[in-house]
Amino acid sequence: MLSVIELMRAIDSGALSPAAVIDRCAAAIAAREATIGAFTCLDIGAARAAAAIVKGPLAGIPVGVKDIFDTADFPTEFGSPIYAGYRSRGDASLVALMRRAGCTVLGKTVTTEFAYFTPRGTRNPHNPGHTPGGSSSGSAAAVAAGMVPLATGSQTGGSIIRPAAYCGVAGFKPSFRLLPTVGMKPFSWSLDTAGLFAASVADVAYATAAITARDLRVDRQAPPGAPAIAVLDMQHWTEASDAMKEAVSRAARAAEAAGATVTTLRLPDAVADLAETQQAIQNHEAAQALAYEYNTHRDQLSDTLRMLIEKGMAITPDGYDSARRTAQHARRAFAALEGADIILAPSATGIAPEGLSSTGSPVFNWLWTLLGTPCVNVPGLADSSGMPLGVQVIARFGQDHAALQAGHFLEHAIRRSA
Amino acid sequence: MLSVIELMRAIDSGALSPAAVIDRCAAAIAAREATIGAFTCLDIGAARAAAAIVKGPLAGIPVGVKDIFDTADFPTEFGSPIYAGYRSRGDASLVALMRRAGCTVLGKTVTTEFAYFTPRGTRNPHNPGHTPGGSSSGSAAAVAAGMVPLATGSQTGGSIIRPAAYCGVAGFKPSFRLLPTVGMKPFSWSLDTAGLFAASVADVAYATAAITARDLRVDRQAPPGAPAIAVLDMQHWTEASDAMKEAVSRAARAAEAAGATVTTLRLPDAVADLAETQQAIQNHEAAQALAYEYNTHRDQLSDTLRMLIEKGMAITPDGYDSARRTAQHARRAFAALEGADIILAPSATGIAPEGLSSTGSPVFNWLWTLLGTPCVNVPGLADSSGMPLGVQVIARFGQDHAALQAGHFLEHAIRRSA
Numbered sequence: 001m002l003s004v005i006e007l008m009r010a011i012d013s014g015a016l017s018p019a020a021v022i023d024r025c026a027a028a029i030a031a032r033e034a035t036i037g038a039f040t041c042l043d044i045g046a047a048r049a050a051a052a053i054v055k056g057p058l059a060g061i062p063v064g065v066k067d068i069f070d071t072a073d074f075p076t077e078f079g080s081p082i083y084a085g086y087r088s089r090g091d092a093s094l095v096a097l098m099r100r101a102g103c104t105v106l107g108k109t110v111t112t113e114f115a116y117f118t119p120r121g122t123r124n125p126h127n128p129g130h131t132p133g134g135s136s137s138g139s140a141a142a143v144a145a146g147m148v149p150l151a152t153g154s155q156t157g158g159s160i161i162r163p164a165a166y167c168g169v170a171g172f173k174p175s176f177r178l179l180p181t182v183g184m185k186p187f188s189w190s191l192d193t194a195g196l197f198a199a200s201v202a203d204v205a206y207a208t209a210a211i212t213a214r215d216l217r218v219d220r221q222a223p224p225g226a227p228a229i230a231v232l233d234m235q236h237w238t239e240a241s242d243a244m245k246e247a248v249s250r251a252a253r254a255a256e257a258a259g260a261t262v263t264t265l266r267l268p269d270a271v272a273d274l275a276e277t278q279q280a281i282q283n284h285e286a287a288q289a290l291a292y293e294y295n296t297h298r299d300q301l302s303d304t305l306r307m308l309i310e311k312g313m314a315i316t317p318d319g320y321d322s323a324r325r326t327a328q329h330a331r332r333a334f335a336a337l338e339g340a341d342i343i344l345a346p347s348a349t350g351i352a353p354e355g356l357s358s359t360g361s362p363v364f365n366w367l368w369t370l371l372g373t374p375c376v377n378v379p380g381l382a383d384s385s386g387m388p389l390g391v392q393v394i395a396r397f398g399q400d401h402a403a404l405q406a407g408h409f410l411e412h413a414i415r416r417s418a
Numbered sequence: 419m420l421s422v423i424e425l426m427r428a429i430d431s432g433a434l435s436p437a438a439v440i441d442r443c444a445a446a447i448a449a450r451e452a453t454i455g456a457f458t459c460l461d462i463g464a465a466r467a468a469a470a471i472v473k474g475p476l477a478g479i480p481v482g483v484k485d486i487f488d489t490a491d492f493p494t495e496f497g498s499p500i501y502a503g504y505r506s507r508g509d510a511s512l513v514a515l516m517r518r519a520g521c522t523v524l525g526k527t528v529t530t531e532f533a534y535f536t537p538r539g540t541r542n543p544h545n546p547g548h549t550p551g552g553s554s555s556g557s558a559a560a561v562a563a564g565m566v567p568l569a570t571g572s573q574t575g576g577s578i579i580r581p582a583a584y585c586g587v588a589g590f591k592p593s594f595r596l597l598p599t600v601g602m603k604p605f606s607w608s609l610d611t612a613g614l615f616a617a618s619v620a621d622v623a624y625a626t627a628a629i630t631a632r633d634l635r636v637d638r639q640a641p642p643g644a645p646a647i648a649v650l651d652m653q654h655w656t657e658a659s660d661a662m663k664e665a666v667s668r669a670a671r672a673a674e675a676a677g678a679t680v681t682t683l684r685l686p687d688a689v690a691d692l693a694e695t696q697q698a699i700q701n702h703e704a705a706q707a708l709a710y711e712y713n714t715h716r717d718q719l720s721d722t723l724r725m726l727i728e729k730g731m732a733i734t735p736d737g738y739d740s741a742r743r744t745a746q747h748a749r750r751a752f753a754a755l756e757g758a759d760i761i762l763a764p765s766a767t768g769i770a771p772e773g774l775s776s777t778g779s780p781v782f783n784w785l786w787t788l789l790g791t792p793c794v795n796v797p798g799l800a801d802s803s804g805m806p807l808g809v810q811v812i813a814r815f816g817q818d819h820a821a822l823q824a825g826h827f828l829e830h831a832i833r834r835s836a
Contacts, residue, residue, distance in 0.1 A: 072710065072714070083507060086507050089501060089504050090710035090711065090714070091709075091710040092710075093706045093707055093710070095710075096709035096710040096712075096713050096714075097709050099713065100709065100713060177607065177608075180607075180703075180706040180707065180709075181607070182604045182607065182706065182707045183710070186600045189595065189598075189599070189600065190595075212735060213735060214735045285598075288511045288515065288598040288600065289511055289600045291509075291511045291514035291515050291518065291598075292490065292509040292510075292511070292513075292514040293508065294514075295514050295518060296490070296509075296514075316631075317630060317631060317632045321816070398739070
């Protein structure tokens with residue numbers, strides 16, 4: 001994989017030219033894209049030309065943009081035949097801010113249909129017989145395969161953290177709306193969250209800091225003391241595979257060995273039992289967000305999505321309002337929950353499932369998306385066959401730096417324990 | 419003006435055909451559009467053809483769509499030369515839901531540049547030497563001039579309630595996100611609120627109920643008891659003209675004469691002093707929402723907007739986070755404030771200012787947009803020259819039906835007292 005921080009150091013020192021960075025990406029793409037299918041479109045020549053002249057803290061970093069974000073210079077198709085060949089007039093805000101920070105857009109990465117479940121053929125770089133997860137399938141796979149050092153994603157259910165886990169890369173779902181979602185195709189406006197993929201936790205932190213001008217880096221200051229980590233009690237998380245349970249234990253032991261205090265956290269029901277709430281909000285909003293597509297292009301929607309929209313249309317305004325109140329209550333209960341400053345939990349139920357017909361289950365992600373908390377997928381663990389097993393570090397809303405610091409700590413602890 | 423409810427009754431009874439409704443709009447447009455300039459584009463023929471075949475609770479109602487909402491069949495230019503001739507691929511969610519309810523889009527109505535301050539020439543139907551207000555200039559003017567019975571608007575500062583007041587029509591800014599904003603050009607995602615204009619409060623209530631399937635109508639059930647109304651103490655509202663102060667008093671006296679309990683409400687500082695907070699959130703978000711336009715088409719932005727964006731870029735993330743916390747605190751303080759179930763306040767500082775270079779001041783609207791509360795501009799009052807003076811009824815977040823009921827009560831009370 002290509003590290004954002006290492007590339008920036010090499011560029012800054014003159015050891016590597018921005019064009020040489022593009023060449024590395026191009027080489028990985030030439031070697032693996034035919035198998036993996038991470039991109040919907042690419043323009044290596046344009047990126048090489050742009051990389052030579054850009055400035056900023058990410059000058060020379062080529063990025064993959066999930067094809068759910070508008071881009072002025074590439075088609076934006078949202079993973080749907082309805083938008084075949086569609087070109088937006090401008091860039092999504094996140095894309096515009098990344099360009100301002102010096103990034104060059106190398107291409108658009110595959111998304112499932114409107115960032116919901118229907119996959120579009122991308123394969124897992126660790127084993128092409130397995131899904132890379134979704135909905136940010138191409139972004140996670142492109143980073144894992146070394147095709148780009150940085151890529152954008154979005155999460156409404158589990159669309160950043162799950163593919164990051166399946167592909168063995170760092171994934172960062174920041175606090176709700178830390179990164180702007182303007183120009184990102186909406187699915188559920190109360191939940192849609194923009195985020196990033198990169199090789200390591202320090203890399204996503206560096207990139208997010210550069211884009212937002214927030215103090216989020218974890219690579220330069222003296223590390224804070226080892227964190228107090230609360231391992232999620234799996235009482236409500238019965239879908240976790242044995243391998244995933246073992247991965248969480250290994251991560252906890254590694255953290256403890258590195259000096260962290262490790263406790264266990266049982267979630268109260270008001271916080272834990274929110275799958276129906278997340279689904280009611282998501283589905284009711286998706287039915288409105290995709291009202292035009294349902295009105296006018298119903299036959300070009302997948303059955304899965306059409307049924308989801310109809311489920312959302314059947315939710316009454318009262319049912320939706322009630323779900324929003326439950327979510328609001330849960331956010332307050334979580335904010336007041338003792339011992340929940342840094343939580344360690346599975347990123348997914350296990351390794352990436354075999355086959356390409358499903359992108360796997362987001363059940364371990366819904367809660368945190370609904371709560372709007374920052375989540376960091378920490379890479380570095382794997383099962384006996386070598387398939388990545390991701391664990392996530394979760395912090396309270398607005399505590400993005402703490403989440404990234406703890407994720408960075410854990411990533412190194414895992415590496416040392418291997 | 420054309421009443422949605424009266425038109426629907428006439429259509430339902432067979433007294434009026436949907437085509438005849440379009441003809442009425444067309445006649446008003448032929449008579450007055452050359453002077454007023456409410457529309458950016460129009461297709462009367464297409465609306466007549468569509469009106470003949472639609473179904474739904476608003477079947478046969480022609481609408482004007484503020485040119486900040488995407489429409490599949492008209493250009494969407496956002497009041498900016500950057501988007502001259504731009505055609506979105508689909509409809510904004512609100513437009514799609516209105517079509518589903520039976521509306522036909524007659525045309526797009528003038529918005530100021532990106533729904534901020536720079537006006538685009540629309541004149542006030544009550545006196546063409548005066549502004550209609552903004553940013554929803556064309557929608558308010560078109561309804562006031564009888565060109566359409568219903569039009570969409572959006573409010574980030576005071577862009578629905580102020581032009582409704584200046585043009586003497588009912589304007590409804592619902593609770594934050596009651597109407598979907600998907601496909602509406604974002605300016606400040608924490609504040610942008612979609613709403614409607616119509617001839618009377620009962621008309622906006624009827625239309626919102628039809629679009630959302632929410633129980634919001636005020637025209638059919640036995641009216642509730644007369645409301646308890648708290649008149650806003652003007653301690654913080656020193657910009658109000660004498661005519662406006664008198665209008666609020668007249669409205670309060672009329673309400674009392676009609677049986678309402680009338681008290682006075684002094685806002686605590688935590689709630690009242692939020693202009694800087696609203697501005698910090700709006701400007702910081704606008705700088706991100708318009709990052710592409712600023713990156714790529716800076717010379718096509720008005721000076722006013724370019725300076726606003728630069729002001730927003732100068733707000734630090736800490737300053738923005740602090741403003742968001744202040745807003746959150748104020749929302750909770752307002753929710754807990756006794757005697758604030760129904761508030762009566764000025765909709766604007768006075769009548770529409772003379773001239774077309776300014777759209778007037780939104781200082782009396784910022785607070786309620788920030789709090790996310792439903793606001794209803796109640797028409798019916800005027801100064802000695804006949805220029806409309808609007809007063810607004812405000813209810814707590816989520817109490818949209820109560821706001822509409824109180825607005826409906828007040829509208830009738832004012833009419834009876836005249």
